[in-house]
Amino acid sequence: MTEAILTTERLRLRRPGPQDLEGYRRFVRSQRARYFYFAKNDEEAWRLFCIELAHWDLRGFGMFAITTHEDDNCLGLVGHWYPEGWIEREIGWLLWPEAEGKGYGFEAARACVDFAFDVLAWDTAVSYIEEGNTRSFALAEKLGAYWDEAATTRAADLRVYRHPHPSERPEEGSA
Amino acid sequence: MSEAILTTDRLRLRRPTPRDLDGFMAFARSQRARHTFFADSDASAWNSFCLVLAHWDLRGYGLFSVTARDDDTCLGMIGPFYPEGWAEPELGWLLWPQAEGKGIAHEAALAARGYIFDVLAWDGAVSYIGEDNSRSIALAERLGARWDESAVTRSKACRVYRHPARTERAA
Amino acid sequence: MTPRCTHPPVGPAAKAATRHRTVLPRLRTERLVLRAPELTDLPLWTAICTGDESALVGGPMNAQAAWEAFCVYVAGWSLHGHGLWAVERRDTGALVGFVMLGLEWEDLEPELGWMLAPEARGQGFGAEAAMAARNHAMTLFGRGGCVSYVAADNPRSARLAAAIGARRDADAEAGLPDGTQVWRHGPEAAA
Numbered sequence: 001m002t003e004a005i006l007t008t009e010r011l012r013l014r015r016p017g018p019q020d021l022e023g024y025r026r027f028v029r030s031q032r033a034r035y036f037y038f039a040k041n042d043e044e045a046w047r048l049f050c051i052e053l054a055h056w057d058l059r060g061f062g063m064f065a066i067t068t069h070e071d072d073n074c075l076g077l078v079g080h081w082y083p084e085g086w087i088e089r090e091i092g093w094l095l096w097p098e099a100e101g102k103g104y105g106f107e108a109a110r111a112c113v114d115f116a117f118d119v120l121a122w123d124t125a126v127s128y129i130e131e132g133n134t135r136s137f138a139l140a141e142k143l144g145a146y147w148d149e150a151a152t153t154r155a156a157d158l159r160v161y162r163h164p165h166p167s168e169r170p171e172e173g174s175a
Numbered sequence: 176m177s178e179a180i181l182t183t184d185r186l187r188l189r190r191p192t193p194r195d196l197d198g199f200m201a202f203a204r205s206q207r208a209r210h211t212f213f214a215d216s217d218a219s220a221w222n223s224f225c226l227v228l229a230h231w232d233l234r235g236y237g238l239f240s241v242t243a244r245d246d247d248t249c250l251g252m253i254g255p256f257y258p259e260g261w262a263e264p265e266l267g268w269l270l271w272p273q274a275e276g277k278g279i280a281h282e283a284a285l286a287a288r289g290y291i292f293d294v295l296a297w298d299g300a301v302s303y304i305g306e307d308n309s310r311s312i313a314l315a316e317r318l319g320a321r322w323d324e325s326a327v328t329r330s331k332a333c334r335v336y337r338h339p340a341r342t343e344r345a346a
Numbered sequence: 347m348t349p350r351c352t353h354p355p356v357g358p359a360a361k362a363a364t365r366h367r368t369v370l371p372r373l374r375t376e377r378l379v380l381r382a383p384e385l386t387d388l389p390l391w392t393a394i395c396t397g398d399e400s401a402l403v404g405g406p407m408n409a410q411a412a413w414e415a416f417c418v419y420v421a422g423w424s425l426h427g428h429g430l431w432a433v434e435r436r437d438t439g440a441l442v443g444f445v446m447l448g449l450e451w452e453d454l455e456p457e458l459g460w461m462l463a464p465e466a467r468g469q470g471f472g473a474e475a476a477m478a479a480r481n482h483a484m485t486l487f488g489r490g491g492c493v494s495y496v497a498a499d500n501p502r503s504a505r506l507a508a509a510i511g512a513r514r515d516a517d518a519e520a521g522l523p524d525g526t527q528v529w530r531h532g533p534e535a536a537a
Contacts, residue, residue: 015439018233018386022360043260046233047222050258053232054225058193072368083225085218180465189465233354235386257348264348294392296409297348 006064006115008107013064013078015056020065020074023096024049027076035133036094055083061120063092066099066108075099078108080116087152088126091116091163093139105139113143113163124162131157144169181239181286186279188239188254188286191227195240195249199224202251202271230258236295238267241274241283250274254287255295262327266291266300266338268311280314288318292341299340306332351413354385370423373431373478378471380431380445380478383420387432390441391416394461402500403461419446428456428486433475442466445475447483447492454518456492458483458531460506477510480531489532493518498525 006013016024028039028048039045056062063079076095082088091112093105116122127145129136137147140161151160164170181188203220230237239254251274256267266288270280291297302320304311312322315336326335355363367382374380383391395405395412404415422429428447435442443462450457458479462472483492494512496503507529518528 017439018354018384019360019364021233022356041260043258046259047226050229050233051222051225053229057228058196058221058225083218084221085216232386235389290393293396294389294409295348296352296392296413299347 006111007069008111010068011104011108011111012067012069013108013111014067016052016063016065016074016077019072020077021046021049023074024052024077027094027096032097033094035130035136051083052077055081059083063094064108064112066104075104076108078105079112080120087154088124088160089116089122091125091127091143093127093136106142109139109143114166116163117165126151126163127161128154128158129161131159137161181290182244183282183286185244186250186283186286187242187244188283188290189242190231191238191240191249191252193228194247195252196221196224198249198271199227199252199269202269205272226258227252230256236290238269239283239287241279250279251283253280253283255291255297255300262329263301263335264291264297266302268302268314270310270314275310281317284314284318288338297341300338301326302336302338303329304334304336306334312336349409349413352385352388370429370431371482373482374436375474375478377436378442378475378478379434379436380475381434382423383416383430383432383444387441387444388413388416390463391444391461394443394463397464399464402497402503418450419448422446422448426456428483431475431479433471435471442471443475445479447479447486453495456483456487458492458494460503472506473509476506480510480512483531490530492531494529494531495522496527496529498527504529 005015025042025045027033028037028045029042031038033039037048039048052063059082061080063077063081065074066076066078067073068075076093076099078093081090081092091109093109095105113125116125126148127136127140129140143163145161145163148160148162151162153160200217200220203223227238234257236255238252238256240249241251241253242249249271251268251270253268254266255264257264266284268280268284274280291300301323302311302315304315318338320336320338323335323337326337328335354360367384370382372379372381392409392412394400395403395407395415396409400406407415416430419430426449430444430446430448432441433443433445434440441463443460443466446459448457448459458476460472460476493515494503494507496507504527510531512529512531515528515530518530519526522528
């Protein structure tokens with residue numbers, strides 16, 4: 001269990017570790033991962049997870065494992081993604097099925113957007129979201145991001161949602 | 176995770192770190208990369224380096240970076256390699272060009288093989304080598320490995336060299 | 347071809363193992379975490395037990411004997427309420443060694459022991475981890491309830507024991523062979 005780096009009201013965001021492999025493997029081998037990367041065997045899943053882990057060593061940041069405050073079970077990966085060959089620095093989110101429907105994605109991703117601008121000093125941040133992934137479109141918009149149709153994208157059916165600086169985020173409704 | 180260190184007459188074998196990335200990328204881009212398991216783009220080479228680094232987190236061991244004893248510059252990588260999906264545990268190596276011709280690979284391989292048998296307690300190991308990678312084939316044979324034509328291989332052009340099992344080696 | 351017992355579990359077995367580990371006391375010091383051991387820690391354990399300085403930890407032994415010793419110490423948590431911790435740096439997550447409150451076959455009392463990777467020495471990690479384990483031991487055994495057995499030819503361990511406030515116990519040493527030293531741990535703060 002690695003030291004928590006971010007905390008939100010209900011979540012801890014920490015660096016992922018070997019104990020999180022199993023949940024990741026199950027996710028990327030399932031249809032739920034079709035908008036992310038569907039791994040056709042365990043070997044692919046393992047290789048992908050190696051990138052999740054080592055991205056932290058090579059970039060100094062990466063996708064956090066999110067957990068509740070009650071235990072250390074990883075419920076998904078939310079964080080910062082910029083491997084070799086990526087066009088722009090990305091805020092990404094992967095929620096395991098048992099974590100959906102509770103607002104965890106928004107809570108963790110909001111903290112990560114703020115962290116990207118305030119601590120990592122990014123100038124801009126995007127999320128690459130595949131056509132048809134309406135759930136993620138909604139989350140991106142809730143985070144204040146907008147579809148940047150002019151931006152260079154990694155693949156034809158991949159939208160680029162751009163996150164404004166927190167100070168320029170559209171005002172949310174009253175609490 | 177530990178930085179297991181092995182030392183030989185001339186070399187240190189340590190856990191790879193991000194500072195070895197540049198050498199790895201240069202190697203991947205070079206001719207050599209034709210023979211090993213990656214390298215059709217910088218992105219895929221970077222991803223392969225992630226595999227090398229994180230293998231240590233997931234297995235507790237992995238390819239060592241080989242350096243001179245008094246200089247931390249990585250000259251190549253060698254060691255136990257057994258990612259998910261490998262049919263058999265491997266003694267693998269990636270040799271940067273500047274390490275050639277001085278017996279460095281052989282010296283490092285002996286240390287790595289000792290670690291594999293004495294610390295990891297493997298009974299044996301294979302090396303997966305491209306059929307046109309004559310340098311690696313020569314190293315494998317010098318270590319006593321023999322081409323096992325009947326072994327399960329990762330692709331048609333990939334040969335399986337089988338190292339002598341622990342019990343077969345001289346004391 | 348590789349000992350099955352050294353392979354980390356997958357699937358439901360992995361979750362079961364993780365559940366077992368979560369009840370271990372996890373200690374934090376300024377620079378270190380003492381946490382439940384895992385199979386990925388085994389290669390360093392074995393390297394220390396089979397390496398050049400293995401005599402200092404009861405060696406020389408082979409990989410299988412090292413594995414069995416590892417298991418004895420890990421079993422202690424369930425059987426005795428204390429056992430082996432893996433020691434990690436908080437900043438990098440790197441494993442630097444092990445600290446244990448063990449009770450081996452010949453031990454008369456619980457023993458506080460430490461094993462550091464050679465490349466992790468010289469930075470005070472041993473003393474820092476041992477002190478955390480010693481303080482934890484006080485909550486289990488009370489003052490003076492655990493010792494460290496130090497071989498006569500291991501001045502480095504003797505220095506560490508002294509540095510964390512342990513005192514030689516001549517009465518306990520009287521019954522032991524080979525000039526083995528017995529350092530008894532009290533709750534005194536180290537310098």
